[in-house]
Amino acid sequence: MAKLEILVYPDERLRTIAKPVETVDDRIRSLVKDMFETMYDANGIGLAATQVDVHEQVIVMDLSEERNEPRILINPKITERDGEQTYDEGCLSVPEYYAPVKRAERIKITALDDQGEIYELEADGLLAVCIQHEMDHLAGRVFVDYLSRLKQDRVRKKLVKRARTA
Amino acid sequence: MVIPLRLATNSVRALTKPKPNTQRKPSSKPGTNSQGQPKAKPRRSKTLSARAAAALLSQQVIDQGQSLDRARDKLFEEHAADDNDRAFTQELLYGVCRWYGELDYIALELLGKPIRKKDRIVHFLLLVGLYQLRHLKSAPHAGVAETVNASKQLNKQWASKLLNACLRNYLRSPTVVNNPARASHPDWLIEKLEAHYQDEANAIFDGNNQRAPMCLRVNRCQQSRDDYLEELSQSNIPAKKDPHSIDGIILDQASPVAALPRFFDGACSVQDTAAQLAARILAPERGMRVLDACAAPGGKTAHLLELCDNSLELDALDISEVRCEQLRSTLERLNLTASVYAFDASTEDNWPSKHKQYDRILIDAPCSGTGVIRRHPDIKHHRRDSDILALQNSQHLLLESLWRKLVAGGKLLYASCSILPQENEHQIERFVAGKNDVILKTIHHPTGRRRKFGYQTLPSIDDMDGFYYCLLEKSE
Numbered sequence: 159m160a161k162l163e164i165l166v167y168p169d170e171r172l173r174t175i176a177k178p179v180e181t182v183d184d185r186i187r188s189l190v191k192d193m194f195e196t197m198y199d200a201n202g203i204g205l206a207a208t209q210v211d212v213h214e215q216v217i218v219m220d221l222s223e224e225r226n227e228p229r230i231l232i233n234p235k236i237t238e239r240d241g242e243q244t245y246d247e248g249c250l251s252v253p254e255y256y257a258p259v260k261r262a263e264r265i266k267i268t269a270l271d272d273q274g275e276i277y278e279l280e281a282d283g284l285l286a287v288c289i290q291h292e293m294d295h296l297a298g299r300v301f302v303d304y305l306s307r308l309k310q311d312r313v314r315k316k317l318v319k320r321a322r323t324a
Numbered sequence: 325m326v327i328p329l330r331l332a333t334n335s336v337r338a339l340t341k342p343k344p345n346t347q348r349k350p351s352s353k354p355g356t357n358s359q360g361q362p363k364a365k366p367r368r369s370k371t372l373s374a375r376a377a378a379a380l381l382s383q384q385v386i387d388q389g390q391s392l393d394r395a396r397d398k399l400f401e402e403h404a405a406d407d408n409d410r411a412f413t414q415e416l417l418y419g420v421c422r423w424y425g426e427l428d429y430i431a432l433e434l435l436g437k438p439i440r441k442k443d444r445i446v447h448f449l450l451l452v453g454l455y456q457l458r459h460l461k462s463a464p465h466a467g468v469a470e471t472v473n474a475s476k477q478l479n480k481q482w483a484s485k486l487l488n489a490c491l492r493n494y495l496r497s498p499t500v501v502n503n504p505a506r507a508s509h510p511d512w513l514i515e516k517l518e519a520h521y522q523d524e525a526n527a528i529f530d531g532n533n534q535r536a537p538m539c540l541r542v543n544r545c546q547q548s549r550d551d552y553l554e555e556l557s558q559s560n561i562p563a564k565k566d567p568h569s570i571d572g573i574i575l576d577q578a579s580p581v582a583a584l585p586r587f588f589d590g591a592c593s594v595q596d597t598a599a600q601l602a603a604r605i606l607a608p609e610r611g612m613r614v615l616d617a618c619a620a621p622g623g624k625t626a627h628l629l630e631l632c633d634n635s636l637e638l639d640a641l642d643i644s645e646v647r648c649e650q651l652r653s654t655l656e657r658l659n660l661t662a663s664v665y666a667f668d669a670s671t672e673d674n675w676p677s678k679h680k681q682y683d684r685i686l687i688d689a690p691c692s693g694t695g696v697i698r699r700h701p702d703i704k705h706h707r708r709d710s711d712i713l714a715l716q717n718s719q720h721l722l723l724e725s726l727w728r729k730l731v732a733g734g735k736l737l738y739a740s741c742s743i744l745p746q747e748n749e750h751q752i753e754r755f756v757a758g759k760n761d762v763i764l765k766t767i768h769h770p771t772g773r774r775r776k777f778g779y780q781t782l783p784s785i786d787d788m789d790g791f792y793y794c795l796l797e798k799s800e
Contacts, residue, residue, distance in 0.1 A: 200326075201326065202325060202326045203325055203326060203327060204325040205325075219325075239588050240582050240583070240588075241582050242580075242582050244401055246327070247325060247327070248325065248326040248327055249325055249326060250325070250326055256327075258401060260401075262582070262588065263582075284327070287325075288325050291325040292325060301325075306646075307645070307646055
């Protein structure tokens with residue numbers, strides 16, 4: 159197992175659109191393992207492969223307090239969505255910044271698990287927020303894209319400065 | 325994704341049960357997380373009653389010049405409320421903006437002397453109360469009591485007796501205002517409309533102060549209008565066909581878009597009948613090069629594409645980058661493709677697209693918005709007489725420079741949501757005067773009034789927003 163490096167906004171590689179996984183094999187399972195290790199280490203609740211510079215549709219998540227409810231989403235697709243909710247989101251690629259984002263309240267998705275089996279999932283609340291947030295990464299989007307230009311500029315400057323001084 | 329740590333250590337499951345945005349955070353160590361880093365403030369969710377919220381918002385819109393949409397969205401973001409509360413807040417807010425002239429007159433008469441400036445919020449709360457008594461069918465005494473209660477939420481307890489007295493006095497002997505709809509328009513607009521429309525002006529004032537129905541445009545690429553009507557009725561959203569637009573549906577009652585079937589997958593868009601007619605008048609054909617010169621937020625852009633099964637070489641321009649973002653997300657939701665450029669279409673240099681000439685051009689001109697006051701009552705409070713000249717100037721520049729981008733035999737539709745002739749037929753008259761390659765086309769419009777140049781609809785009177793259309797062809 160290995161911890162991976164997380165790309166930090168405004169890194170252009172976060173804009174890459176991820177390709178669907180063709181076969182869920184040992185290579186993918188090992189990526190999933192590494193992603194979990196990376197996510198747990200950074201205290202995140204979700205991580206998309208895009209954030210570790212792998213541009214395939216793989217997401218890992220764990221919303222539990224005990225960190226014992228791992229979820230794996232491979233090639234996820236949203237089939238239904240409704241409602242609206244606003245939630246203070248943060249992102250491992252946008253360190254120490256939180257801002258409210260409006261998203262669908264309930265979604266239904268299909269995805270593959272780490273055995274390549276397709277499953278369906280209905281989600282609401284935080285789980286729905288997290289799935290939409292991570293799926294955005296796979297499409298090359300970051301949650302700050304939803305904020306005003308002013309706020310986006312502020313975050314960008316802050317993080318560029320942080321990278322320079324680090 | 326990460327969440328502020330305080331949320332993570334308190335039960336996450338509790339968050340997923342009720343709506344997270346209504347969640348009040350349980351108390352825990354404030355200020356720092358376990359690593360001692362400063363952290364984001366959790367969202368506050370102080371609840372405001374609809375009346376208090378409407379008073380705050382109408383003050384922001386009318387006194388402080390904020391846009392109604394923006395002020396409302398911001399408040400709804402910060403304060404939790406369910407859909408019913410929001411709908412009622414909105415009803416009150418729109419009502420006060422629509423009838424401000426009338427309500428303000430009554431309020432001043434009841435008060436005797438105006439309320440001090442720093443307590444203006446009380447004045448607006450009184451307007452909210454009066455609007456209910458005057459224009460809504462709610463029980464008067466409940467309306468009074470709730471309005472008085474709202475003063476406490478706004479930290480103006482002292483005003484409760486004053487509000488109570490004013491509202492009860494009004495109930496005992498209602499003040500009558502002559503022609504209240506006219507009184508609720510700014511003087512410069514009254515003057516312009518009466519000068520041009522004469523006897524019809526009063527009907528326009530009334531039309532501007534009516535509530536507009538919620539109109540949808542069905543995305544033909546995805547389903548027929550009949551199919552979508554069927555889906556709406558299955559979702560218990562009563563609706564009927566728009567008699568004037570063959571892509572249109574009119575809802576019996578406004579509904580949040582999230583409740584509309586497959587809205588986020590692009591099944592339909594919200595758009596007034598008048599705006600829906602523009603794309604069909606321009607009538608692009610598959611494969612054509614089309615320019616939408618002032619495209620954001622993209623309603624008409626999308627409609628042009630929907631009419632041609634998404635097979636157009638369409639360049640969509642808008643001067644504002646922020647609005648281009650809206651445009652992109654509209655297209656993305658509807659699954660349509662166009663090249664979007666943040667660019668001022670009236671400038672000649674550095675044209676952003678590879679296309680230099682177009683078969684069809686739509687100029688949905690920047691204008692006073694005087695035709696859509698029923699949907700945006702804040703226009704009455706924000707637009708000034710002096711804006712009109714500046715707008716006329718940019719409209720003229722757009723026409724002149726884009727005409728050169730039209731191929732011979734191509735068509736250009738000049739449209740605006742204004743009912744002022746200065747922005748419409750006078751504009752075209754001036755444009756046509758010096759040219760010999762302009763052919764004025766006849767169009768088939770269900771309710772539009774034919775003018776010497778172009779066609780005009782009037783708000784509510786013609787069953788839609790006030791809109792102007794003039795279709796021009798470039799001779800070969």
